[in-house]
Amino acid sequence: MVQLGESxxxxxxxxxxVTAMGESSFTTVTGADGTYRLLLPPGNYxxxxxxxxxxxxxxxxTVGKDPVTKDLALTTGAGAILDLPDPLTFEISIYTQxxxxxxxxRTAPVVERQxxxxxxxxxxxxxxxxxxxxYLLDLYAAFPLSASDxxxxxxxxxxxxxxxxxxxxxxxxVEVSYPSADxxxxxxxxxxxxxxxxxxxxxxxxxxxxxxxxxxxSEPLSLAPFEPLILAAPDHNAAISGTGITLQWNAISTGDGxxxxxxxxxxxxxxxxxxxxxxxxxxxxxxxxPALDPGTYAWFVMARDDSEPTYRYSNSYPRIFIVExxx
Numbered sequence: 001m002v003q004l005g006e007s008x009x010x011x012x013x014x015x016x017x018v019t020a021m022g023e024s025s026f027t028t029v030t031g032a033d034g035t036y037r038l039l040l041p042p043g044n045y046x047x048x049x050x051x052x053x054x055x056x057x058x059x060x061x062t063v064g065k066d067p068v069t070k071d072l073a074l075t076t077g078a079g080a081i082l083d084l085p086d087p088l089t090f091e092i093s094i095y096t097q098x099x100x101x102x103x104x105x106r107t108a109p110v111v112e113r114q115x116x117x118x119x120x121x122x123x124x125x126x127x128x129x130x131x132x133x134x135y136l137l138d139l140y141a142a143f144p145l146s147a148s149d150x151x152x153x154x155x156x157x158x159x160x161x162x163x164x165x166x167x168x169x170x171x172x173x174v175e176v177s178y179p180s181a182d183x184x185x186x187x188x189x190x191x192x193x194x195x196x197x198x199x200x201x202x203x204x205x206x207x208x209x210x211x212x213x214x215x216x217x218s219e220p221l222s223l224a225p226f227e228p229l230i231l232a233a234p235d236h237n238a239a240i241s242g243t244g245i246t247l248q249w250n251a252i253s254t255g256d257g258x259x260x261x262x263x264x265x266x267x268x269x270x271x272x273x274x275x276x277x278x279x280x281x282x283x284x285x286x287x288x289x290p291a292l293d294p295g296t297y298a299w300f301v302m303a304r305d306d307s308e309p310t311y312r313y314s315n316s317y318p319r320i321f322i323v324e325x326x327x
Contacts, residue, residue, distance in 0.1 A: 002030045002049045002072045003165075004214075008081070010164040011157050011205075011217060013074060014193060016051040020061075032167050032193055049074060053153065053171045053209055080213030085143035090218050092204055093138040093311035094195075094225045132317065133228040135195045139206060141185040151208040154185050158194050162203045162220055169193045171209075199225050226252050226314035229303050234321050242292040242323040251285040252303040252314055266299040274298060294325040 002016040003009070012034025020026045020038050022045040030036045030049075040063045047070055048058045054074040061070050139156055153173045157166035170189045185208075196202055201224040205217040233248040234240055247264060254260045264287045267274040277297075280287055300318040305311065 002034050002036065002051075002074065004074060008207075008214070008217060011166045011168065013049075013051050013054070014167040014169065016049050016074070018047065018049050018072070020045040020047045022046075034165070034167060047072065051168070051171070053155070053173075055079075076209045076214040077211040078213055082208070082210070082213055082215045084208070084215045084218060087143065088218070089140070089142040089309070090206060090221065091140045091309040091311070092221055092223060093140075093313065094223055095136045095138070096133055096226045096228055096312075096314040097136065098315060098317045099132050099134045134190065135199065135225050137189045137194050137204075139185075139187045139189070139204075141206065141208075142182045145183050150210045150212065151183075151185070152210050153208070154187055155207050155209060155214075156187070156189060156194070157205045157207075157217065159203045159205075159220075160196060160200070162222060164203075166203075166205050166217065166220075167193065195225055199227075221310055223310045223312065226303055226305070226312045229301055229314040229316040231299075231301065231316050231319045234319070236319045237322065239322045239324050241326065242294065244288065245292065245321070245323075246286055246288045247299055247301075248286045249301050249316060254305050254312075260303060260305045263302045263304065264299065265301075266297055268292075268295050268297050270296045292323045294323050297321050297323060 002013040002018065004011045004013070012030075014030055014032045014034060016030045016034075016036075018028050018030060018036045018038065020040055022040070022043045026038050026040055028036050028038055042063050042065070045061050045063060046058055047061055048056055049072040050056045051074060054076055057072050057074055059070055059072060061068050139154060141154060153171070155171040156169050158169045159166045169191045170187065172187070194202065194204075201222055203220040203222045205220050207215045207217050209215070227250075229252060230250045231247075232250060234245070249262075252260060262282050262285070264278070264280050264282060265276060266278040266289060268277045269275050277292075278289060298318045298320050301316045303314040305313075
């Protein structure tokens with residue numbers, strides 16, 4: 001198994017490269033649980049584990065007739081174990097969105113974020129199938145500048161059990177901004193390990209790392225992605241009258257009793273020009289639009305669950321409908 005050092009025993013490294021050097025070289029990568037397996041001929045080997053942002057670690061083994069077990073612990077920088085900043089803000093957001101959607105701006109108003117998603121999707125092939133959706137996770141951390149220990153980045157770990165062990169899912173240098181009072185870290189991840197094959201609830205912890213070492217793991221945040229938001233009616237490219245148009249989509253359940261709402265955006269236009277004509281927040285899975293003039297319209301929906309410090313969103317693909325001229 002490849003794991004963090006003895007001071008952080010509840011975390012394992014998924015995707016670490018393990019190489020055994022003897023008369024020949026053998027290489028593998030660790031699985032989601034941090035374990036690895038190599039089939040080696042008898043002999044003496046130097047086994048090395050490596051993963052970005054960690055120091056390499058090497059151990060010697062002798063292989064005979066019986067299986068050999070060798071755990072490898074990775075450290076960071078000078079090897080110190082650091083305290084997390086106090087106070088620390090740690091938040092995660094999970095987006096269920098069309099696979100072809102562009103990136104989001106977490107700080108932009110909802111209307112601007114939705115318009116960016118719509119514009120990135122409209123020119124793509126229309127796809128309202130559940131298989132056309134992906135999951136993204138945003139991690140945000142902030143702390144007072146006075147608490148900084150020259151942090152270089154964030155590592156994010158995930159477990160299906162709140163008790164762990166937690167598997168490393170992402171580690172890299174990340175964007176850091178310095179406003180007047182806080183140091184802020186941002187990172188966006190689409191690693192499938194973060195969500196699991198069934199997209200059920202997962203538990204997330206993070207740590208900072210620096211040239212001095214790495215921090216203890218944070219307290220876990222627990223969250224499951226929203227299911228894909230599928231538009232139901234009217235049909236794509238439907239030709240309808242301009243009065244009494246009711247938009248419908250599948251209801252999204254939070255599963256935990258938290259409040260959840262929808263943002264419905266309707267545009268009029270065509271080609272590369274679209275004008276927002278209706279933006280309505282609703283608490284049910286349908287909306288009847290006011291009377292519309294003849295023309296081509298596009299609409300889509302976002303479900304949202306803003307329950308600090310965790311946030312969930314689900315964006316639909318857009319649909320088109322045509323309001324006919326009654327004359």
